[in-house]
Structure formats: C-alpha cells, structure tokens
Amino acid sequence: MPQPKQDRAIRTRHTILMAAAAVFEERGYQAATISEILTTANVTKGALYFHFKSKEQLAQGVLAGHDQNLTVPPQPCKTQELIDITMLHAHRLQTDPLVRAGVRLTLDQRADGLDRTGPFHHWITVVTDLLTQAQKQGELLPHVNPTETAHILVGAFTGIQAMSQATTNYQNLPATLTTLLQHTLPTITHPATLTTLNLTPQRGHTVHTETTAAAAPDEMTTEAADNQPPTEPS
Numbered sequence: 001m002p003q004p005k006q007d008r009a010i011r012t013r014h015t016i017l018m019a020a021a022a023v024f025e026e027r028g029y030q031a032a033t034i035s036e037i038l039t040t041a042n043v044t045k046g047a048l049y050f051h052f053k054s055k056e057q058l059a060q061g062v063l064a065g066h067d068q069n070l071t072v073p074p075q076p077c078k079t080q081e082l083i084d085i086t087m088l089h090a091h092r093l094q095t096d097p098l099v100r101a102g103v104r105l106t107l108d109q110r111a112d113g114l115d116r117t118g119p120f121h122h123w124i125t126v127v128t129d130l131l132t133q134a135q136k137q138g139e140l141l142p143h144v145n146p147t148e149t150a151h152i153l154v155g156a157f158t159g160i161q162a163m164s165q166a167t168t169n170y171q172n173l174p175a176t177l178t179t180l181l182q183h184t185l186p187t188i189t190h191p192a193t194l195t196t197l198n199l200t201p202q203r204g205h206t207v208h209t210e211t212t213a214a215a216a217p218d219e220m221t222t223e224a225a226d227n228q229p230p231t232e233p234s
Helices: 004-031 034-041 045-051 055-065 078-095 097-106 118-136 146-168 173-187 203-214 219-225
Strands: none
Touching: 004 034, 004 045, 004 055, 004 097, 034 045, 034 055, 055 097, 055 118, 078 097, 078 118, 078 146, 078 173, 078 203, 097 118, 118 146, 146 173, 173 203
8 A cells, every 4th residue: 555645646646637637628738837737736836846847748647647547348359349449438538537638639739849649659559459369360351451450540530539529529429439430340340240249339338337347446546656756745
C-alpha cells in the first residue's frame, strides 16, 4: 500500500489531470491557461508544477491518460476483439471526460508545438496487431494487409469521431460506428467469421461493464503509483 504522502500525491495528480482535461476540452490547447487549470483543480501552483512542469506536459498527460483502460476480455475471434476495443472507446467518449479531452487535443490543429502523434501511433499498433492475429487464424480475406488496413480503419474512425462530436456531441457515435463496421468489415473479413461478429451499438457498454467487473478496485491507484514520486509539497 502507498504511504500517506504518496497516496495524496496520486490523488492530487489525478485531480490535476481531470481539471486539465475539462479545460482542454472546453477551450482547446492554445486558449487553455495554467491559471484556469489551477482554479478548476483547486490546488496550489506548487502542487501542479510538482507533477507537471508546463502546459505541454499537462496536455501530454491527458493524451497518455485517454488511451488507458482500453484492455478488453480476450476473445477467440480476434476480429471481435478489435470490434470490442473500438466500441469500448466509443462508449468511453460518451462517458469519460479524460477520453473526450484526449481526442479534442489529438484533433486540435491549432495546438502548435504539441506532439499529437502518440494516440495515432498507439491505435495503429493495436489494430495492426489484432488484424495480424486475425489473419493467422484465418479470419481475414487473403488480400488483406494488416498494416495498410489498420491505417484506413484508424483514419475512418477518427473522421467518424470528429463528425459525431460536431453533430451530436458523441450521442450517435456507437450507432454510426456500427454502420461504419458493417460497410468495411465485409471487404476484409472471411464470410464465415463475419456471421459470428457482434456489431450492435450496445457492445461498447457491455464490454465496459464486463471489464469494470473484472478489474481490481484499486487498479487506477496501482497504475498511477507505478510512475509517481513518493511525496509532494504541502
């Protein structure tokens, strides 16, 4: 178990990250200020700078945080596992402010000086790996190149996210994502595999419920503790 000061440091860091997420989501990277984040987090300047040395580090923390908790229960069918991860992300966009802020930063073309490539590289790697496994199991059509297909799927999902945010604030995202998959999967997936897939818009909520039930109660604290210093200023 963490010592009291370390536990406090973990909680403070999480509070700062969530405050930064709220400000970045509302204001964008350029317009957001450290002062706004301090006010939202209700922490001292010393506490904030103990964890994050700049606005750029805060943004990178949000970008890194929004890709966490994307592990789903393993599936015998790796195409279904790919669907589950994608649907889970869509569900979290509707329910998790850290995820929404991370996507806002990733797509913020006015975020000068901020490296926004990390989430794209991460998603392409995840999708490529799952497609490669699916190919080895005979789930994909012979012509499929996993790396090329991963780039197309990530790009298409990015566009769907942006359109859904602008038009419905992500409310139609699961249904729109189902439609996207219904159009794209037949071009890459073996027909025998295609008939077994669960593409319903409710799939993300179901996977989230299953993942949450299986997770340890202190999972967030444990993950955060791995990268935290033991104390912070009073």
